Amino acid sequence: MTTSAVHPPEQRLESAQPAWPDATGHFGVFGGRFVPEALVAALDDLTAAFEAMRVDPAFVEEFAALQRDYTGRPSPLTEVPRFAEHCGGARVLLKREDLNHTGSHKINNVLGQALLTKRIGKQRVIAETGAGQHGVATATAAALMGLSCTVYMGEEDTRRQALNVARMRLLGAEVVPVTTGSRTLKDAINEAFRDWVTNVETTNYVFGTVAGPHPFPLMVREFQRVIGDEARAQVLEREGRLPDAVLACVGGGSNAIGIFTAFVPDEGVRLVGLEAAGDGVETGRHAATITGGSPGVLHGARSYLLQDDNGQTVESHSISAGLDYPGVGPEHSHLHDTGRAEYRPVTDAEAMEAFALLSRTEGIIPAIESAHALAGAMRLGRELGPDAVLLVNLSGRGDKDVETASRWFGLGDRSEVDPGPGMDTDQHATEGAVTSGEAVRGRDAGSQA
Amino acid sequence: MSALEDRIGAARAEGRAALVAYLPVGHPTVEDSIAAMTAAVEGGADVVEIGVPYSDPGMDGPVIQQAVDVAVRAGVGMRDVLRAVEAVAAAGAVPVVMSYWNPIERYGVERFATDLAAAGGAGAITPDLIPDEAGPWLAASDAAGLDRVFLVAPSSTDARLAATTAACRGFVYAASTMGVTGTRATVGDAAERLVARTRAVTDKPVCVGLGVSDGDQAAEVAGFADGVIVGSAYVRELLEGRGPEGVRALSAQLAEGVRRRSTVAP
Ligand SMILES: Cc1ncc(COP(=O)(O)O)c(C=O)c1O
Numbered sequence: 166m167t168t169s170a171v172h173p174p175e176q177r178l179e180s181a182q183p184a185w186p187d188a189t190g191h192f193g194v195f196g197g198r199f200v201p202e203a204l205v206a207a208l209d210d211l212t213a214a215f216e217a218m219r220v221d222p223a224f225v226e227e228f229a230a231l232q233r234d235y236t237g238r239p240s241p242l243t244e245v246p247r248f249a250e251h252c253g254g255a256r257v258l259l260k261r262e263d264l265n266h267t268g269s270h271k272i273n274n275v276l277g278q279a280l281l282t283k284r285i286g287k288q289r290v291i292a293e294t295g296a297g298q299h300g301v302a303t304a305t306a307a308a309l310m311g312l313s314c315t316v317y318m319g320e321e322d323t324r325r326q327a328l329n330v331a332r333m334r335l336l337g338a339e340v341v342p343v344t345t346g347s348r349t350l351k352d353a354i355n356e357a358f359r360d361w362v363t364n365v366e367t368t369n370y371v372f373g374t375v376a377g378p379h380p381f382p383l384m385v386r387e388f389q390r391v392i393g394d395e396a397r398a399q400v401l402e403r404e405g406r407l408p409d410a411v412l413a414c415v416g417g418g419s420n421a422i423g424i425f426t427a428f429v430p431d432e433g434v435r436l437v438g439l440e441a442a443g444d445g446v447e448t449g450r451h452a453a454t455i456t457g458g459s460p461g462v463l464h465g466a467r468s469y470l471l472q473d474d475n476g477q478t479v480e481s482h483s484i485s486a487g488l489d490y491p492g493v494g495p496e497h498s499h500l501h502d503t504g505r506a507e508y509r510p511v512t513d514a515e516a517m518e519a520f521a522l523l524s525r526t527e528g529i530i531p532a533i534e535s536a537h538a539l540a541g542a543m544r545l546g547r548e549l550g551p552d553a554v555l556l557v558n559l560s561g562r563g564d565k566d567v568e569t570a571s572r573w574f575g576l577g578d579r580s581e582v583d584p585g586p587g588m589d590t591d592q593h594a595t596e597g598a599v600t601s602g603e604a605v606r607g608r609d610a611g612s613q614a
Numbered sequence: 615m616s617a618l619e620d621r622i623g624a625a626r627a628e629g630r631a632a633l634v635a636y637l638p639v640g641h642p643t644v645e646d647s648i649a650a651m652t653a654a655v656e657g658g659a660d661v662v663e664i665g666v667p668y669s670d671p672g673m674d675g676p677v678i679q680q681a682v683d684v685a686v687r688a689g690v691g692m693r694d695v696l697r698a699v700e701a702v703a704a705a706g707a708v709p710v711v712m713s714y715w716n717p718i719e720r721y722g723v724e725r726f727a728t729d730l731a732a733a734g735g736a737g738a739i740t741p742d743l744i745p746d747e748a749g750p751w752l753a754a755s756d757a758a759g760l761d762r763v764f765l766v767a768p769s770s771t772d773a774r775l776a777a778t779t780a781a782c783r784g785f786v787y788a789a790s791t792m793g794v795t796g797t798r799a800t801v802g803d804a805a806e807r808l809v810a811r812t813r814a815v816t817d818k819p820v821c822v823g824l825g826v827s828d829g830d831q832a833a834e835v836a837g838f839a840d841g842v843i844v845g846s847a848y849v850r851e852l853l854e855g856r857g858p859e860g861v862r863a864l865s866a867q868l869a870e871g872v873r874r875r876s877t878v879a880p
Binding site for chain 2: 189197198199200201202203204205206345351352355359362363365461462464472474475476477478
């Protein structure tokens with residue numbers, strides 16, 4: 166599809182509320198609650214408290230003030246023309262969640278859930294974390310609100326993201342390395358659920374993405390939808406039209422749902438989720454849950470997941486710890502099955518190429534997670550042509566990934582990456598852009614990480 | 615019309631509680647796990663909960679996780695589980711499958727019910743399936759004439775206790791403590807309170823699980839419950855290398871416990 170059609174300026178300024186989930190947390194056939202009975206009462210309490218809180222003017226005001234004064238919202242929209250030269254000339258607008266306090270979109274959700282924790286009278290929070298961004302955000306909110314905090318993190322991830330482990334400890338959180346199963350995010354979630362079922366009277370589980378049992382997919386969406394609500398208004402104000410496509414990376418799916426939600430009723434706007442394809446979906450070493458998985462039940466909800474014939478969860482693989490998860494939020498499964506959103510795979514090599522490109526062309530080092538969305542924009546831009554406007558969620562900043570990137574690009578033993586031609590060599594000089602060949606050569610170093 | 619209720623009723627007629635032994639299929643191997651189940655029956659178990667290995671056992675503590683992990687890595691699946699069901703039935707106990715939901719959904723709910731009934735299984739216990747989400751399983755278990763056991767917990771409201779017990783057939787599983795599986799030094803009075811609250815809303819048998827590890831604890835639980843469920847203590851016999859002999863001896867000790875009824879029956 167090559168579209169250069171300009172959308173009519175949108176009449177509707179308010180973003181609408183999606184028609185799902187239903188009262189028991191189902192998005193079509195997905196979602197629900199597949200949990201031990203022992204947790205049902207806590208989930209019911211949480212649902213009731215959330216429903217009461219979201220319409221309570223005092224909460225709405227407190228939350229808005231925190232987002233403004235603490236997180237630094239609204240986050241800006243940045244046009245990136247030098248990067249866009251590699252996107253078939255399409256225009257690219259970045260929603261800058263990387264500029265939030267703590268460096269990613271995760272803080273949006275965590276402040277909401279921490280306020281909720283106080284409201285239901287619990288003093289302790291637990292969280293799972295993959296890249297460490299949700300753990301850091303939770304530890305931050307706990308410090309701010311005087312809650313005690315325990316973060317479960319796969320042992321493998323504590324190594325990949327050592328900087329974030331140190332940050333969480335500085336913030337006063339206890340970090341528990343999880344040594345069961347694949348020692349990554351999925352096992353951290355299992356361990357957090359075990360803690361919760363044991364300590365549910367005193368403890369609230371601050372879940373980091375739009376997965377898990379009801380009400381988490383709904384609640385996290387509502388705390389994250391500020392991304393799209395802001396971005397929709399910002400694009401309309403700036404361009405007088407809506408974007409042609411909205412792109413975001415998908416791990417569990419919270420930053421993607423956050424930016425998609427406001428646009429769901431805007432049928433002319435394509436919603437594109439980028440999944441981590443690791444070494445390539447065909448190799449089996451990937452985390453592209455919708456592209457390469459099938460419906461089933463994991464971590465309390467029905468959704469797509471990576472599983473074998475016995476229904477065992479299959480280990481996922483991605484250079485990005487935050488996307489290295491074999492499940493995905495149920496609303497994404499629903500958006501996929503209904504055709505409202507599309508999900509595409511992006512390999513490690515493609516993501517790292519985009520990572521280097523944004524750094525070199527715009528002076529913005531993205532999180533490797535977000536680099537998957539940027540790689541998706543490079544491809545979609547070429548498909549749509551020069552008049553297209555792409556809105557990309559830059560979900561986080563890349564400070565945490567500097568070591569991984571250095572290893573990938575072999576920067577440790579060279580003072581500089583060889584400059585090379587960019588992708589669109591016919592158009593403009595792209596000083597210092599890392600070529601795809603470079604990225605591929607760097608791959609051996611990356612997989613030894 | 616319930617194999618579990620009949621067997622638990624027979625124990626009650628003898629003035630004792632039933633002994634329910636949990637063991638997962640495939641640890642240390644499929645054959646050895648079946649041998650252990652047979653030994654549990656020889657030692658005196660009335661019912662064997664046959665565990666389906668699962669990669670993400672969110673309700674299990676370290677002991678069961680460790681055993682199940684071995685089975686998952688070995689690729690143990692529903693076919694092996696059905697063989698264990700046949701073996702337990704042949705040994706003279708009532709086989710009931712214990713499975714997290716996804717392995718059953720992946721196998722196919724109706725196919726599972728049909729094959730389980732054909733193998734002589736009484737039904738299934740589903741620790742992460744609540745009746746609210748169980749529509750297809752309620753229909754399939756009805757069609758195949760299978761028992762279905764849901765869990766109740768100390769945190770369950772009275773309304774949920776009523777709804778959940780109404781959906782059960784065979785017995786009601788009272789998960790006595792808030793937490794994951796594993797042996798505990800004391801049973802605690804939460805179990806007795808939960809059983810009393812459950813009996814207020816149902817006449818179905820109530821079995822208590824989570825934490826029982828020896829004959830004295832079994833006797834204590836037998837004082838207020840219709841069945842005593844023991845899991846981690848059995849698995850530990852295998853993890854610590856005592857094999858079917860250890861399992862048989864543990865069963866004998868527990869079987870003596872459920873006959874002792876140290877406290878007054880309800
Ligand atoms: C910067 C960033 N983006 C994206 C993700 C993926 O999570 P989600 O799909 O829930 O947005 C993470 C997770 O850690 C992250 O840190």
